[in-house]
Amino acid sequence: MKIAYLGIDLLHCALDAALAEGCEVLRLFSCETDNVTEFNTAVLSSARDRGIPATLAPITKRDLAQLAAQGCQLLLCGGYYHKAPVTDRFPMVNIHPAPLPRFRGAWPMPHMLLQGEAEGGVVLHKMARDFDAGDILLDASFPLSPADTLADYMAKTEAAVPGLVSRLIRELPRLLAAARPQVEGTYWPCPTEADWTVTPEMPVETADRVLRAFYGYECVYRSGNRRFELIGGRALPGAESPFPVRGGAILAKSVRELEPYV
Numbered sequence: 590m591k592i593a594y595l596g597i598d599l600l601h602c603a604l605d606a607a608l609a610e611g612c613e614v615l616r617l618f619s620c621e622t623d624n625v626t627e628f629n630t631a632v633l634s635s636a637r638d639r640g641i642p643a644t645l646a647p648i649t650k651r652d653l654a655q656l657a658a659q660g661c662q663l664l665l666c667g668g669y670y671h672k673a674p675v676t677d678r679f680p681m682v683n684i685h686p687a688p689l690p691r692f693r694g695a696w697p698m699p700h701m702l703l704q705g706e707a708e709g710g711v712v713l714h715k716m717a718r719d720f721d722a723g724d725i726l727l728d729a730s731f732p733l734s735p736a737d738t739l740a741d742y743m744a745k746t747e748a749a750v751p752g753l754v755s756r757l758i759r760e761l762p763r764l765l766a767a768a769r770p771q772v773e774g775t776y777w778p779c780p781t782e783a784d785w786t787v788t789p790e791m792p793v794e795t796a797d798r799v800l801r802a803f804y805g806y807e808c809v810y811r812s813g814n815r816r817f818e819l820i821g822g823r824a825l826p827g828a829e830s831p832f833p834v835r836g837g838a839i840l841a842k843s844v845r846e847l848e849p850y851v
Contacts, residue, residue: 590758591615592663593656595648598628600667602747603684604635606754607665615659616652617643620670626806626820647671653678663761665754666716673716680765681716682726682757686746689714689728690774693721697777698742699784701733702802709733709742711749713757715768720776724768727753738804786811787824793837797824800839809847810839816847 590611594604595618608614617636622629629645636643648671656664657678664681666673675681687697688710694700701709710730715723729749733742757764786809787796800808800822810817810832817832821842824834832839 590662590761591660592665593618593661594632594665594667595619595669595673596632596665596667597622597669598631599743600684600686600747600750601631601635602750603665603667603754604632606751607758608635608639609751610755610758612663612758614639614641615656615661617641618648618652618669619643619645621645648673650674650676663758664716665757667750672720675716675718680761682713683716683721683723684750684754685712685714685721686743688712688730689721689725690771692777693774694777694779695720696779698739699780699802700777702737702739702742703784703798705735705798707733709745711746711753713753714771715765722771722774724770726764726768727756729753736801738801740805782809785809787834787839788812789833790835791824792835793824793826796834796837796839800824814849816849818845818847819843 592607592612592614593616594614597620617632619629619632624630633643653674653676661679663679666683687701689712692701708730710728712725713727714725717723731745731749785799785803787799788811808819808822810819819839819841822839824837824839826837828838828840830838830840
């Protein structure tokens, strides 16, 4: 099957699964990343090693027309920063790492962890003009524990994605024919700095919930007018560190002082 792929390393396993199914990737579209908390190195390396044309420029209607002329049979999206135009000349399928239609949005997983959801999921759905609103082709769910971090969530996602992508490739005509329209859902806006900020006044349990929800990404510790970026942090009862919270303290893998809070 001739396909195009959109994505960064977040769901690189989807690209690997498509290649394992024998797909010919006509073109790979990725994005500029910081390569600190989000990466594009693995997908670009795969493209380079296999001679797949790759670009960091946003995909356009012209690109879709060119892909159609090359005989593209599927566009697969696995984590992409830009809103892609939609065509009806070949199927376009997005991998959404959260249950739909309850958790639409570019980054709903932290919201799920902040509010203690007991179940996560992955959905493969047709791309539509409205974000995350297209018909559902395949989905899978997995349990979440109260101690799970965002990294744990994504590990469970990555375990589910290859099998779903393999089924998509093998059963595409049947799945398209049986696609399920979504009912009305909830769109979650991207979290802001207020969501990933912890302070000394926070109980250790609350601080750790925030740190778990954004684990692997930047969190902010704010004390007075001083601000610190913490990556890979957890708040532990009874611990001691330069970042105290009520009943404990934060230990982090990476710490950087930021401009003072105004």
